[in-house]
Amino acid sequence: MVSDTGATPGDLDDRVSNRLAAPLSASGQFCPMLGAGNAASTQLSAENLTLLKVRLKAATLLMFIGFIAFLVLDLAYTPVGEIESDTMLTSHVLTTVGMGAFCLLLWSRWCPTLCQLRKVEVGVFGLAGAYFAWEQFDEACLCIQHAGAMKVFLTLFAADAAVEWVTLIYLYGLFIPNTWKRAAVATGLMVAAPVAVTVAAAATRGHPVDLLSHGEFLWMLLWLIMAAVASVYGSHKIGDLRRSFVNARQIGSYALRKKLGEGGMGEVYLAEHRLLKRPCAVKLIRRDREQDPEAIARFESEVQAAAQLTHQNTIEIYDYGHTDSGTFYYAMEYLPGLSLQELVERYGRLPAARVIHLLKQVASALEEAHASGLVHRDIKPGNIFAAQRGGVHDVAKLLDFGLVKTALPTKGSPDLTLDGALVGSPLYAPPETVTGDQAADSRSDIYSLGAVAYYLLTAQPVFVESKPIKALFAHVHQDVVPPSTFYDDIPTDLEAIVMRCLAKTPQDRFQSAVELEEALAACDDAGAWTTAAARSWWAKLPPESAPDSESATEDLPEATILEVQMH
Numbered sequence: 001m002v003s004d005t006g007a008t009p010g011d012l013d014d015r016v017s018n019r020l021a022a023p024l025s026a027s028g029q030f031c032p033m034l035g036a037g038n039a040a041s042t043q044l045s046a047e048n049l050t051l052l053k054v055r056l057k058a059a060t061l062l063m064f065i066g067f068i069a070f071l072v073l074d075l076a077y078t079p080v081g082e083i084e085s086d087t088m089l090t091s092h093v094l095t096t097v098g099m100g101a102f103c104l105l106l107w108s109r110w111c112p113t114l115c116q117l118r119k120v121e122v123g124v125f126g127l128a129g130a131y132f133a134w135e136q137f138d139e140a141c142l143c144i145q146h147a148g149a150m151k152v153f154l155t156l157f158a159a160d161a162a163v164e165w166v167t168l169i170y171l172y173g174l175f176i177p178n179t180w181k182r183a184a185v186a187t188g189l190m191v192a193a194p195v196a197v198t199v200a201a202a203a204t205r206g207h208p209v210d211l212l213s214h215g216e217f218l219w220m221l222l223w224l225i226m227a228a229v230a231s232v233y234g235s236h237k238i239g240d241l242r243r244s245f246v247n248a249r250q251i252g253s254y255a256l257r258k259k260l261g262e263g264g265m266g267e268v269y270l271a272e273h274r275l276l277k278r279p280c281a282v283k284l285i286r287r288d289r290e291q292d293p294e295a296i297a298r299f300e301s302e303v304q305a306a307a308q309l310t311h312q313n314t315i316e317i318y319d320y321g322h323t324d325s326g327t328f329y330y331a332m333e334y335l336p337g338l339s340l341q342e343l344v345e346r347y348g349r350l351p352a353a354r355v356i357h358l359l360k361q362v363a364s365a366l367e368e369a370h371a372s373g374l375v376h377r378d379i380k381p382g383n384i385f386a387a388q389r390g391g392v393h394d395v396a397k398l399l400d401f402g403l404v405k406t407a408l409p410t411k412g413s414p415d416l417t418l419d420g421a422l423v424g425s426p427l428y429a430p431p432e433t434v435t436g437d438q439a440a441d442s443r444s445d446i447y448s449l450g451a452v453a454y455y456l457l458t459a460q461p462v463f464v465e466s467k468p469i470k471a472l473f474a475h476v477h478q479d480v481v482p483p484s485t486f487y488d489d490i491p492t493d494l495e496a497i498v499m500r501c502l503a504k505t506p507q508d509r510f511q512s513a514v515e516l517e518e519a520l521a522a523c524d525d526a527g528a529w530t531t532a533a534a535r536s537w538w539a540k541l542p543p544e545s546a547p548d549s550e551s552a553t554e555d556l557p558e559a560t561i562l563e564v565q566m567h
């Protein structure tokens with residue numbers, strides 16, 4: 001079993017060592033001097049580092065723009081003669097320049113470590129805080145000096161200070177990824193600063209420091225405390241959200257890249273093993289089925305059955321596990337290509353030679369499964385892929401062993417799931433599994449494969465029915481219309497094979513996948529669909545509709561990483 005790494009944005013605190021926090025360039029790429037060590041942790045820490053850098057850049061830019069805007073206002077309202085002697089204006093200019101310098105540093109190609117970034121964070125917020133404190137101290141002194149009254153001073157000061165510091169506190173909570181403790185310390189300092197300035201200003205001007213008797217002071221204090229609490233809580237919540245996001249797109253050792261599709265049982269993602277850098281497909285059990293024992297059992301049997309098989313035309317399973325949060329998943333080889341269902345839906349029916357080429361491979365895969373005592377029971381065009389493997393196109397791959405069962409000779413009940421539903425797709429269901437006259441065996445798979453062949457040759461199922469129950473009924477009672485009734489280019493020998501596969505009684509069908517494969521190999525058109533023909537067919541697809549190549553993940557920029565919606 002594999003579990004989530006559990007790394008969180010909260011790990012951004014100083015517990016994350018600089019060695020793990022591999023330096024990134026401004027573009028978020030790894031710097032060449034990336035250290036060795038645990039690569040998975042390194043990548044996680046690197047992601048956290050990137051996050052802090054991106055957020056800090058945004059916060060610094062925002063503050064820089066804010067300081068410029070207020071500087072323009074200050075200049076507009078300061079009499080021309082006083083500009084040079086105005087010390088506050090000078091400190092405003094210096095702060096703006098300092099903020100600009102931080103912006104330049106953060107937007108440059110500098111590759112900081114986590115510790116360095118944390119220092120910049122202190123510098124940026126410290127600079128803004130120092131300016132506010134200095135400005136307020138100056139204002140407070142002036143106020144006390146001129147107005148002479150503590151009340152006037154506090155009324156003016158409290159409003160001004162509250163607005164500036166509350167803004168800074170929110171900015172910090174919103175932008176800086178943190179543990180709640182670190183956020184509490186930082187925002188606590190931002191609450192303490194204006195209080196300290198008030199006390200200091202009152203003390204230096206010789207006023208009695210009895211601030212608690214002044215409502216204005218308490219008013220300001222309350223605003224600051226509320227802002228600090230909201231900021232710490234918000235920062236914590238944002239961290240939580242990001243944590244779920246990170247967990248959602250990192251399953252065990254796999255980074256999920258994009259969603260390939262979803263079926264009744266789960267969702268399939270194009271993924272990459274974080275250490276091997278190998279593209280693979282990761283199937284996650286659907287969130288709404290996670291607590292369903294039957295679904296988990298099906299998921300497990302799917303992966304265990306497929307893992308037993310080593311045939312080149314059977315999907316290869318790499319890994320199986322579940323996350324701490326209970327999401328079951330398995331990793332399998334990624335198949336660039338199309339399922340036979342998609343192939344026909346998009347490009348219409350297939351030529352006989354190609355059908356023979358694909359079916360022979362599936363029959364060969366079934367030989368191994370049947371020899372291992374396994375019956376697939378869900379053979380359908382959606383579960384067979386025409387994939388590109390090792391540079392060869394139209395390599396058939398049999399997948400989705402979710403309904404596989406051991407071929408035990410049980411008789412008398414149809415193949416039902418626990419909730420009484422019939423297994424498999426009604427369009428490809430062998431008659432004996434519908435009636436329950438006979439347990440599904442290898443010949444049931446041969447019937448379904450015959451139905452697949454029918455679909456490939458005609459682009460329509462054996463029985464076109466509006467309701468699943470009618471299709472099931474037809475498999476038992478209705479005669480199959482030969483495919484050549486619809487298309488006269490279907491070779492007689494191939495049609496005879498398809499019709500024999502679709503015989504109502506298992507005894508009338510091919511008795512094994514080997515027999516079927518041999519019959520296919522003996523067809524006139526066998527071998528007419530060559531590797532070159534397959535290559536040129538795939539090459540003719542317009543780039544936008546061609547499936548991803550075998551190295552698909554290499555092309556995916558980080559920005560296209562999919563947010564996994566875990567329902």
Ligand SMILES: Nc1ncnc2c1ncn2[C@@H]1O[C@H](COP(=O)(O)OP(=O)(O)OP(=O)(O)O)[C@@H](O)[C@H]1O
Nearest residue numbers: 260261262263264265266268281333334335382400
């Ligand atoms: N190994 C793989 N490589 C590439 N794409 C895959 C792979 N496995 C599945 N897919 C894609 O993911 C989609 C969903 O697969 P999944 O097996 O969950 O669904 P399904 O077979 O359509 O449904 P069900 O499980 O209900 O039979 C498929 O349609 C297929 O396009």
